[in-house]
Amino acid sequence: MASIAEPIARLIAELNKLPGIGPKSAQRLTYYLLHTPDEEVKSLGDAILFLKEKVELCSVCFNITDRNPCPICQDKERDHSKICVVEKPSDIIPLERTGKYEGVYHVLHGTISPAQGIGPQELKVKELLYRLQDNSVAEVILATNPTIEGEATAMYLRQMIRPMGIHISRLARGLPFGSDLEYADDMTLAQALEGRQEF
């Protein structure tokens, strides 16, 4: 790589770290940016920096937000007695897109993974149980992925929440086992949401 100018090699290496971008794409993007007008490149750079500077976790639901509490948690039109529990912030996007869900969310930031030593302490579980303590929540919808780890997490939450007498449901099995909510199509997800089952 010594023949390539250092700034170019550096950007290629950085882009290559991104998901879905292999060495060839990284190279193509780098040379594309080299020929892009200065102000556009600057705007892209600013957007990336802003992402980290202006964004934080909502203190209620732990979604990523630039306002705290986040717009969903602040929305009085939404049903705050329903909490949909998801693994990661990007899982909220497809659920919102279905337009079928009027409740609020809770983001765990991961799943229980015994083989990797990730337990409930590493997730926003304590924070969820805290939210459930003031008797204002009637239903918890467990929307963790239909994977082994998602199931383990859902079963653990069920056992922790059940003594509180709150209704617990789980997304219906429109979702094939082993899949990821983030990549589910809208129809499948809307069906899974409507057909959520007692858990």
Added chain:
Amino acid sequence: MAAPHVYQTRAIVLRQSKIGEADRIVTIYTPELGKLKAIAKGACRPGSKLGGNVEPLTYSSMMLAKGRNLDIITQSQTIDAFLALRKDLWHMACGLYTLELVDSSTLENSENSPLFDLLLNALRWLCQSENDKTVVRYFELHLLHHLGYRPQLRRCVNCNSSLNPVINFFSYGQGGILCPHCNQKEPVPRPLSVDALKVLRLWQGCDYATASRVKMSSKLSSELKQVMQGYMRYLFQRELKSMAWLEELEKKSLVDNNYGTN
């Protein structure tokens, strides 16, 4: 002779991790090839035919294609998804523990078909059984046997004298039981009750059906757990992560709460 380009095998999925957007690296245990890592392309997408068939805790029939580094799983059909284990937190934890034990005690590409059979059977026993602690202990004891660490339980490992029905001692370093006399030189004495020794001896030589008929007090059960897990920690020189998860569930009394319901 060149290895075939495409091959078929039965496999138990031990572990998997995501790479890239939607691909997965899957660690499988097979009867003929032992442990190996393979790639499942696009397995995270809901439309994927591979998805659920390459999740940990599945027993599948797989087609693999030789790859440059890792082989590629081209087809996978589930033979048994051990559904009873997936419906219960504690049983799932026991199942994941057996997987981690096999994963961390074996090397890639070293065939051990008795160990494969043991793992498959243990997962099936866990599905049928409420006697899950016996399954786990029996599995550990026989896993050690198939790995060449069968503990010597009949005679003193040091002086070879036959053991009396008194409290004897377990030596991790010497891989078996020490009589009270020989134990005096051990830096850390690990006493083993007469009942615990009896159960271990019986289990070492019998099939699971017989083993599962042993009724144990919770005191005896926890003694057996301590001795087996201590010995494995010593042999593998590491903490097993899913062992910690089992401990946590036991501590929170989330054991067996709703087995059979739902």
